[in-house]
Amino acid sequence: MAPVRRTTLELDSETVQQIIQDLNPGFVASGFARLHGGSTEVYRIDLANTGRESLVLKIYPDEPEWGPAKEKLVAGWFSQLTQLAPNWLEIDQSRTLLPLRYALLPLLPGxxxxxxxxxxxxxxxxxxxxxxxxxxxxxxxxxxxxxxxxxxxxxxxxxxxxxxxxxxxxxxxxxxxxxxxxxxxxxxxxxxxxxxxxxxxxxxxxxxxxxxxxxxxxxxxxxxxxxxxxxxxxxxxxxxxxxxxxxxxxxxxxxxxxxxxxxxxxxxxxxxxxxxxxxxxxxxxxxxxxxxxxxxxxxxxxxxxxxxxxxxxxxxxxxxxxxxxxxxx
The missing domain is CATH 3.90.1200.10 (Aminoglycoside phosphotransferase (APH), C-terminal lobe)
Structure with missing residues (x-):
């Protein structure tokens, strides 16, 4: 079996700030923290003075290569059926700010x-x-x-x-x-x-x-x-x-x-x-x-x-x- 690539990253405040400003230049991060329980690496990013409480940063491993696109596609379908599903706000596959692909989406309540x-x-x-x-x-x-x-x-x-x-x-x-x-x-x-x-x-x-x-x-x-x-x-x-x-x-x-x-x-x-x-x-x-x-x-x-x-x-x-x-x- 081929080794599974680790996706653990050492995020810092400067990188987090760059990530959210790619989504909206006016966003300012007031803090971030790892969210636990999922099979992929997910972070909560709190925003200051935007009217939006928080975002989720979801980081994807290299394989499967279609993973981010699939979740954005399917989330769009689910959001047509229930208000409980989030819409993907952005997918970045450039690897310029992080060495892996990532997505930004709203943090759901609860x-x-x-x-x-x-x-x-x-x-x-x-x-x-x-x-x-x-x-x-x-x-x-x-x-x-x-x-x-x-x-x-x-x-x-x-x-x-x-x-x-x-x-x-x-x-x-x-x-x-x-x-x-x-x-x-x-x-x-x-x-x-x-x-x-x-x-x-x-x-x-x-x-x-x-x-x-x-x-x-x-x-x-x-x-x-x-x-x-x-x-x-x-x-x-x-x-x-x-x-x-x-x-x-x-x-x-x-x-x-x-x-x-x-x-x-x-x-x-x-x-x-x-x-x-x-x-x-x-x-x-x-x-x-x-x-x-x-x-x-x-x-x-x-x-x-x-x-x-x-x-x-x-x-x-x-x-x-x-x-x-x-x-x-």
Whole structure:
């Protein structure tokens, strides 16, 4: 595996000032600080005497080269669907002020929903997550596929073509990274037994594909109600079946807090799918296998009790009860 380039930078006040003045010559930085919790390096920049409270400086690694353009493109789509998504203000790929590419965007209000998980009304916020995800899925896409800087990469015309190809790829990677061969063959047979459900897709829609507590912000409003205030991190976005995205959201969110599963489903609302539990099982199997491959590629021990090992335990449980993803499902 090729080494991952570090993006850690030693920012100074002079450089920060130059960065924001490229956006607006009248801006003056009153301070800056690293924001934690994301997969990329992000800073808050406070402004003085502008009427705008703060900006976010997001720094991108060298790869993928289309990363900044993708996030700007997708953020524009999301902002058409919800006021919770920020618009990218500027992308700089010149490497004149910093050795890496970066973007500037508004700082959204609130804190990560992870910070609110002990709140007594957290389940109401999870219902709002379900409502938000359903509103995102109102945007139709012209084809199925992963989104890059210019749009959908290698678009597929049907859900069946897209997902069967994705499963072929994830099973190959599972084998290449040392996954149990017998388990892989058994999983492949189980998955193929549910491929008939792929025809039930009502069409490709915009999918966040990383929708969980860490990428949703919340605050208390004037009445004391906990409400969502922001949606961030569009680097995984793709065009896919809505239940592919719902399954990913349930998988990631329930891993952090099992209470979120039922509340997100409740907020998402009724569906007209003929076998929603089996569809969620199929898509969740894909997401768990993909996560196992990603963590293993990062160098985590594939047999460790946490991380890849925990995923394998969950995947083995899925083989004993096709159609059920979780104990509470």
């Amino acid at each position: 804190r990560s929903l992870r910070d609110w998980m002990v709140a007594p009304d957290i389940e109401e916020a999870y219902q709002q997550m379900g409502e938000l995800l359903r509103s995102i899925h109102e945007m139709p896409m012209p084809a199925y596929g992963y989104i890059v800087g210019q749009g959908i990469d290698r678009p597929k015309s049907t859900n069946t073509e897209y997902i069967t190809s994705a499963f072929e790829d994830v099973f190959r990677r599972f084998r290449d990274f040392g996954g149990d061969a017998d388990l892989g063959r058994h999983l492949q047979l189980l998955a193929e037994g549910s491929f008939d459900l792929l025809r039930e897709s009502s069409g490709a829609v915009l999918c966040h594909d990383d929708f969980h507590q860490g990428n949703v912000l919340a605050l208390r409003d004037g009445t004391g109600r906990l409400r969502l205030s922001g949606l961030i991190d569009f680097g995984n976005a793709r065009a896919a079946d809505r239940f592919f995205d719902l399954a990913k959201a349930l998988f990631c969110s329930a891993h952090e807090d099992p209470r979120s599963y039922r509340s997100i489903l409740q907020g998402y609302g009724p569906t007209d799918h003929p076998d929603i539990e089996r569809a969620l099982w199929l898509y969740t199997l894909f997401h768990r296998l993909s996560m196992w491959c990603w963590l293993t590629k990062l160098g985590l021990d594939s047999k460790s009790d946490n991380g890849p090992g925990e995923l394998i335990r969950d995947i083995r449980k899925m083989t004993t009860r096709p159609g059920r993803c979780y104990d509470e499902a």
